[in-house]
Amino acid sequence: MDGLAMLRTACWIFLLAAAGGLVMAGIRLAADRNPPVWIAYAHGLLAGAGLTLLLYAAFNTQLDARVMVSIWVLLAAAAGGSVLNLCYHWRHKPLPKGLMLGHVALAAAGLAMLMFAVF
Numbered sequence: 001m002d003g004l005a006m007l008r009t010a011c012w013i014f015l016l017a018a019a020g021g022l023v024m025a026g027i028r029l030a031a032d033r034n035p036p037v038w039i040a041y042a043h044g045l046l047a048g049a050g051l052t053l054l055l056y057a058a059f060n061t062q063l064d065a066r067v068m069v070s071i072w073v074l075l076a077a078a079a080g081g082s083v084l085n086l087c088y089h090w091r092h093k094p095l096p097k098g099l100m101l102g103h104v105a106l107a108a109a110g111l112a113m114l115m116f117a118v119f
Contacts, residue, residue, distance in 0.1 A: 003061030007118045010053040014074075014111050017046035025104055028095050040089055044081060047107075051078055054114075066117035073110035077103055 001009075020043035024035035054071050057063060080103035088095050 003057050003063065004118070006053055006057040006061070007063075007067065007114070010050045010057070011111070011115055011118055013046055013050035013053065014107075014114070017043050017050060018107065018111060020046065021104065021107065025100060028100060029097065032094075034089055034092070034095055037089070040085060044085065047078065047081065051075070064117050066113060070110045070113035070117060073106055073113060077106035077110055080106060 020039055024039055024043060027033065027035040027039075051071075051074055054067075054074070058068065058071060080099065084095055084099060084103060087093075
C-alpha cells in the first residue's frame with residue numbers, strides 16, 4: 001500500500017471516530033451525563049487505529065510537512081482523550097466540558113489539516 005492510500009484510509013477511519021465523538025459530545029452536553037462506555041471504547045479504538053496507520057505511514061514513506069503537523073496535533077488530541085477516559089470516564093466522574101471541547105477542537109483541527117493535505 002502506498003503512502004497516499006494509507007493517508008486516505010486514515011482519514012476515513014478518523015471520520016468514523018469523529019462521528020462517534022460527536023455522538024458522545026451530544027450526549028454529554030444535552031443529557032448532562034457521560035456517554036455509554038461502548039461508544040467511548042469504539043471511538044478510542046477507531047482513533048487509535050487511524051493514528052497507528054498515520055504513524056506507520058510517517059515511518060515508512062516520505063510525508064508532506066502538513067501531514068506531520070497534523071500527526072502532532074492528533075497526538076495531542078489523543079492525549080486529551082486518554083485523560084478524559086482514564087481520569088473521568090473510567091472512574092464514573094462527569095467529563096469536564098472544557099476538556100472535552102478542547103479534545104474536540106484539537107481532533108477537528110488535526111483531521112482538517114490532514115484532509116487538506118491529502119485531498
